[in-house]
Amino acid sequence: MECSLIKPNIITRRRNSLSVNIFKASSSSSSSFNLKILSFFLFFFLIFINKLVSSSSSYSITGAEIEDIDVNTNSLFPQILKEEAVSRLTELGKVSDADHFLERTFLSPASGRARSVIRSWMEDAGLRTWVDQIGNVHGRVEGINATAKALIIGSHLDTVIDAGMFDGSLGIVCAVSALKVLKINGKLENVTRPIEVIAFSDEEGVRFQTAFLGSAALAGTLPASALQISDKSDVTVQDALKENSFEGTEESFLQLKYDQRSVWGYIEVHIEQGPVLESLGFPLGVVKGIAGQTRLKVTLSGAQGHAGTVPMAMRKDPMTAAAELILLLESFCKHPENFIFYDGQCKGFSVESLSQSLVCTVGEIYSWPGASNVIPGQVTFTIDIRAMDDMAREAIIFELSKQMYQACDRRSVSCVIERKHNAEAVMCDDELSSQLKSASYSAMMRMTGEIPDEVPVLMSGAGHDAMAMSHISKVGMLFVRCRGGISHSPEEHVSDDDVWAAGLAILSFLETNL
């Protein structure tokens, strides 16, 4: 018997002539479903193994490799990879649109200042720089063969609201620092293929609710119609581009796409944003895969009225409807096994793995008109939903939407569910991952003078520019330990030594592979 989720492909819905919702059919097959579930289990298995193994683990490194590693501190470039990198992160962490917290959304005034600062650091590292027509900052060195396929190293310069200073910035700063070391060593001009560092203009998707605008434009996965997406103030992407002196035309937008034949690979260093590396006692880890994600916008419209005069039984209150829907979402994501069903033999196995990777969040909610003595006329909230398995995510979205509409019907409230963003799960390339693993291993050995345990391998619940870049390139990612697993918060912290380890790992990767 086939083992697959029972799910319909398309849901269409109309209500009060307001709502039309079409959910895309998932193209995942049940075999890829099983594969992802398997890799999910592999992740926990590897963490388990990591806990067990000692320095005599199965990871082999030869005597020659150990001798090659110079543990002289000066060869570790602490002034550049640690002190300067940390001071740059601190500087960038102050480039904000808000006075008392860090906020740097796509094409905001602060993002313009961040572009200039990052560009000057790239130039300081000996790179040729430019800013493209969607605000991505590029720094490139051609090396000895300008026509060879390029290695791209990237991360993003935008932030969430009330952000920490490492999410995105860490990857940019560490990459630039590693290239600066190559410049000082006189190796930069001799790299065997072009290296391009890119600081992407939008990964968080805070302003336009659709993420990866910078990297997806480069990967060619964004249609030109994305120019017409508008933010909360009804400013379109096109308006925002023009306000920032970019062309903002369809032509300039479509020209951003990189020819995939010109790209060799994409690597990204990123703060882990979770607690795994800290719990394992490792500064660095290799990313095996990245969970798929969907963002929905739910708009509930009821009957606006007087808080003192309308009897409870006669209300059509979108706020209480929102409360019910949000709790329904929480039940779905805590216990998906109660809401979606599997046929036949895979029961148990798939449900269990889904409930471990599925996470759902309502992070934004607005009410109109927003006054304490007014029954709201309209409430809007967002849903962020992620899982390692794309098909399971689609099944949850389908069933959740169905039950949300039913709840709204019972309350005589109109409901519109729009899909604002979608990114399928991505697996990292095996070869790049093992190169990054060796680079991390060697960085740790160079820093401590000891042979470390095997570098952990972990999955990412957070989204990354690597997801967009995977459409034109093989991708690999390194995670850097963070304090308490905290991110998307001003409490986010990476120790100075771990910043150093990350820079040194990129340097080792470049020295070994280019």
Ligand SMILES: NC(=O)NC(NC(N)=O)C(=O)[O-]
């Ligand atoms: N690394 C991130 O914080 N990424 C975030 N942004 C996107 N687009 O995924 C997220 O929400 O996970």
Ligand SMILES: [Mn+2]
């Ligand atoms: Mn983030």
Ligand SMILES: [Mn+2]
């Ligand atoms: Mn990020």
